[in-house]
Amino acid sequence: MKRPLVALFSSQVLSIVGGRFIELGIPWLLLATNHGTASTTIMAIIPLVTAVTALPLGRWVRTKRLAQMPAQAELIQGGIFFAFVILMVTGVLRRFVVPGLVIALILIGMFSTVTRITLTPQVRSIFGRDSMIRVSNYLEGADAIGTVIGPVLAGVIFSVWGGMGIFGALTLLFVGSSLGLAILGRHDATASVQTPARLNHVFDGLRVLITPPLLTLSVVDWVANFVSIAVVFDLVLIVARHLHLPDSSAGLVFTLSGIGNFVAVVILDRIQNSRRFHPVKTLGIALGVSVLGSVVLLTSGTYYGLTVGYVVLDGGMAAIFVMNGAIRNMVTPEDKLVAMRAGITFSNQMVRAIGSMVPGVLFAWWNGRILLGIVALCGVALLALVWFGRSALSENIIREGATQQ
Numbered sequence: 238m239k240r241p242l243v244a245l246f247s248s249q250v251l252s253i254v255g256g257r258f259i260e261l262g263i264p265w266l267l268l269a270t271n272h273g274t275a276s277t278t279i280m281a282i283i284p285l286v287t288a289v290t291a292l293p294l295g296r297w298v299r300t301k302r303l304a305q306m307p308a309q310a311e312l313i314q315g316g317i318f319f320a321f322v323i324l325m326v327t328g329v330l331r332r333f334v335v336p337g338l339v340i341a342l343i344l345i346g347m348f349s350t351v352t353r354i355t356l357t358p359q360v361r362s363i364f365g366r367d368s369m370i371r372v373s374n375y376l377e378g379a380d381a382i383g384t385v386i387g388p389v390l391a392g393v394i395f396s397v398w399g400g401m402g403i404f405g406a407l408t409l410l411f412v413g414s415s416l417g418l419a420i421l422g423r424h425d426a427t428a429s430v431q432t433p434a435r436l437n438h439v440f441d442g443l444r445v446l447i448t449p450p451l452l453t454l455s456v457v458d459w460v461a462n463f464v465s466i467a468v469v470f471d472l473v474l475i476v477a478r479h480l481h482l483p484d485s486s487a488g489l490v491f492t493l494s495g496i497g498n499f500v501a502v503v504i505l506d507r508i509q510n511s512r513r514f515h516p517v518k519t520l521g522i523a524l525g526v527s528v529l530g531s532v533v534l535l536t537s538g539t540y541y542g543l544t545v546g547y548v549v550l551d552g553g554m555a556a557i558f559v560m561n562g563a564i565r566n567m568v569t570p571e572d573k574l575v576a577m578r579a580g581i582t583f584s585n586q587m588v589r590a591i592g593s594m595v596p597g598v599l600f601a602w603w604n605g606r607i608l609l610g611i612v613a614l615c616g617v618a619l620l621a622l623v624w625f626g627r628s629a630l631s632e633n634i635i636r637e638g639a640t641q642q
Contacts, residue, residue, distance in 0.1 A: 241363055241424040242375065248417025249379035250386075252311065252352075255410035257387025258394075259283075259345070262403035263338060265395050270334050279339055281590060286346025287353070288586035294347070295354050295442050295579020304425045307359060308418035310351040315411035317344055321404040353582045356418070357566065358574040363424050366567055370516060373563040374505045377555050381498030388492055442580025445573050450633045453626045454565045455581065457520075460615050461557050462585045464527075466592035468534075468612060472547060474596060475605040480540055490544050497552030505559055516567075516634065517627045520560040524623060527553030528616035535609040550612075568633045 264280065298306065321341065324330035330337050364372050394402040446455040472490060476482050501523075508514050530550025537543050569577045599608050623630075 241421050242372070244417045244420040245360065245372070246375050246379050248311075248414045248421065249376055250382050251410045251414040251417065253380050253383025254387045254390065255314075255407055255414065257383060258391045258403055258407050258410065261388060261391045262395055262400070262407075263342075266400040266403065267334070267338070269399070270331075272335065279335065279342060281593060282339060282342040283346040283349070284586040284590045284593070286343050287350045288583050288590065290347050290350050291354065291579050291583035291586065292440060292442055294350055295575060295582075298351065298355055298575060304359070304422040305419060307352045307356045308415045308422055310348040310355075311411050311418055312415035313348050314345055315408050315415060317341055317348075318404045318407040318411065322401060322408060325401045325404065350582060352418075354575060354578045357578045358571075359422065359425050361566055361571070361574060363421065369566045370505075370509055370560070370563040373559045373566075374502055374509070377498065377505075377559045378502040381495045381502055381555065383495075384498060385492055385495035442576045442578075442583065444580075445569070445577045446580045446584065450568055450626070450630050451565065451577070453622060453630065454561055454568075455584070456622060457524075457557065457561050457619055458565070458581060459584060459588045460619055461554060461561070462588045463592040464531075464612050464615055465551075465554055466589045467596050467608060468547065468550065470593060470596035471600070471605045471608045472543065474600045475543065476540070478600070479605065482540060486540065490547055493544060494548055494551040497548040497550075498555040501552040501555040502559070505556060515631070516560055516564050517623065517630045520557065520564065521620065521623050521627065523553050523556035523560055524616060524620040525553075527557060528613065528620060529553070531609065531613040531616050535606065535613050564630065564634065568630070 260280070267279075318341075321330065321337070324337065360372055361369065390406075391403065394406050398405070445451060469491065476486050476490070480486075505519070508519070527550050530546050530548070530553055533546030533549060534543060535546075537546055565577070565581070566574070596605070596608055599605075
């Protein structure tokens with residue numbers, strides 16, 4: 238079991254670093270080619286395309302062979318970025334930078350959606366239901382490493398080789414990710430997912446999410462995704478407009494957040510083998526830590542206070558995503574995993590799109606502290622929701638585990 242776990246972990250590190258390259262490299266390229274700041278709004282294409290295509294793609298893949306589908310989707314993304322390298326070398330892209338990037342981002346959004354939807358059922362098939370917390374923790378560790386490495390490496394490559402370097406690196410990153418997922422797929426004995434008759438409609442993914450106990454976990458996921466993206470944009474605005482610090486100061490905050498993520502991963506890895514470890518209670522503790530971080534953010538008026546608050550908040554959020562995702566995978570029946578994944582991908586990306594727009598609007602009307610107050614209230618509300626629903630969640634973990642025996 239060690240080899241597939243290493244393959245999955247390595248693939249996710251490369252894919253997450255690639256995601257950071259996309260988030261930073263493409264806006265830098267647009268600004269470097271004398272396009273206005275408004276042109277960077279095309280970055281909203283990926284979450285919007287992911288949201289729009291998640292449900293129909295989820296329905297389509299439910300009757301297809303899944304073993305190598307995640308690897309194939311990653312490989313195609315690498316091919317798209319390699320095409321951009323060719324276009325930049327030949328000079329063709331120079332006149333059509335924005336239209337070319339729009340087409341590329343649409344395709345990237347579609348194929349990244351395929352990876353998101355098909356990888357979760359494959360991971361559960363290979364590692365088993367009872368290993369979901371451990372595997373989710375490793376995936377969050379991959380995210381922490383990618384968060385630390387990605388921004389710094391992207392800045393170095395762009396400053397030395399420009400956009401061609403970014404697209405060349407993206408090609409290598411996604412091809413490497415594809416290789417890892419191909420190795421993982423060889424350990425998947427499930428050729429396809431058997432789809433029951435009641436799960437043949439496009440909106441079945443959303444119907445699955447609003448059935449107990451998944452509804453509680455879905456609400457946690459939606460609010461956590463909103464907070465994770467909204468706080469990032471809000472901090473960028475606060476650092477630039479209120480504290481009048483350079484962009485590198487905001488970048489340092491986000492790089493340090495990788496440390497908070499890593500600490501959360503290490504703690505979860507240590508405690509999950511304890512006799513007193515309980516998934517739902519651990520989720521509640523993670524929510525409490527995130528609330529503490531949001532309060533520090535709200536009450537601090539200095540750069541250092543904001544940094545400490547965000548590191549604590551993001552560390553708590555990392556643990557929330559690990560535990561909430563693992564519990565969701567544990568309580569979802571196996572024949573509904575793909576539908577669930579399609580639904581959560583659609584809804585999360587819609588929430589993230591909203592979260593990317595709200596900070597700018599609130600900042601223009603009031604100030605960044607308004608959103609930080611909303612974030613703190615959201616954390617308290619989620620903590621109460623999980624606390625009052627803890628018994629039902631625990632019973633469903635046990636019941637679903639019994640049906641898998």
